[in-house]
Amino acid sequence: MRARLSSVGVWVGIAAIMIFLFAPAIVVALYSFNKSSLMGWPPDPGTLSWYGKVFANTAMMEGLKNSAFVAVVSVVIAIALGLPAGLGIDRYDFWGKTTFQRILMLPFVLPGVIGGLTLLTVILDFQFELSLKTVIVAHATMLIAVVVIQMAVVMARWDHSLEEAAGDLGANEIRTFIHVTWPNIKAAIFGAALLGVAVSLEETARTTFVVGEKDTLPIVVLSGLRRTLTPEINAIGTLVLVFSLVAIGFWSKFGAADLARS
């Protein structure tokens, strides 16, 4: 009897934690279909009009466009720099390797406020202009860490003797990379790119410091939040959430498959 009771207790506790975790996402999605703009109790779902208003909202659409541009450019930079760095870290031992790795990880472990603030001190001191370019620098710096981590995971998983065999058969490093290494890691890199886009799309803490006249989507939403909540914010939020969930789904299918198998 006591065992039965404690088992019920466990389930109630776990259910409470799960409700705590899911409640905010559920209400955001629920109220994005709300008929009234007041979002009072009880919710009254049954309209798609807020989604229509999002697409008619020039500030939000402009923000989405800027965010998409920032995300794509930052991810390209992060892969262009992070992929070779990941290869170098995996293949070679060199002086200062641990320090190099730790420094690349730093933007990931330090809070966003510090990343944004330190970058802003440079911008102020050198009197650079704040623009989407400075936002891209902030985002790319953070995403390099994501790519390097992903590279470390994927390089640890697959059989390096294939590369050695290609070398023994006379392929040079570049041919080996194109024909042997790349086919083995491209799914993981694609996954990291999607994860990077999802991270960039919702980055707020760094962005507020370095954003110029053109706002990214989270900045538009943030200034809306400072005034009042509107169901439009819920609608665009639900769309971004669905997009990131799809992106994470792809990432876990391509990129994290190795992780799960380990």
Added chain:
Amino acid sequence: MTLIRKHRWLQVLILIAPAAIWGAFFIVFPVFEAVKMSLSQMQYYHLVSNWTLENFHTIFSNSLYTDAIERSVTRGLIVAVLAVSLSLPLAHFISFRVKRRQFVWFGAVVVALWLGYLLCIVGWRLLLGRDGVINGILTGIGVLKHPTGGLVFNEVAVIIVQTHLAMSFSFIPIFVVMQRVPHRLMHAAADLGASRWRQIIEVEMPLIGVGVTIGAVFAFVLSFGDYLAPTLVGDPGSLGIANLAAGEFEHGLDWPVGAAIGVVMIVVVLLALMLPPLVAVIYKQMSRLRMGRNVQGVAVPATLSGDGAAG
């Protein structure tokens, strides 16, 4: 080409130089620049670099700043404790109670935590607001006569939101270390007559200590560095040190003081990040001591008692 093939250092250079240069410019240099600015002063709307500790003196002698530091540290500790004490049972449940489709459970939790900063805040405002869901339910079942506005825009709301945000950083490391706890060890303890609590405290906890510390430190760092939740769900009294740093820049007040706050925050965060390696070392020492004792009493296979604690 042959030159590159001959010299390994050239190969390394080609691969890591782009990232190293980027990191030098945009990670290392900005920290130096912040330190330099923290030692400067603002005079007649111009930065004057005169290598003074005046800004740090301002921070540590003015109760506006010291109170904010104290508040942020305290809230960080509370959030760390809450995030870990919610993550631990959840990770334990998924690892040891869920027999099939653990992956689905893990995925569901990650999905819930992938809400992002702003949406999390929007969601909690809808839940806690005067016309919100919780007020609606409480008045509906008769606990409250009238909806209360006291649920949101206060310290508790900030802690709730930050705990939710911090769980994405505390749950994953805790879940990962728990996956490495060998089930047969728990079964062995059960077979030898250990109660469920004793299994958890004496077998599981020593094996997951380092992961729990990492989760707690990440949660602390998130809360300590957060400046959005206090402004969006808190009251003026819940503004933390990160808000003061952001405020100095946002309102163009005193950049050097803002930079100095940033430097103080970096020091606090780096100190916090040193905790997990420290705990790992202590655990190693402790397990070595315990193994010595076990040799006299009941022998424990070295692979079982040593490995987990080190990992």
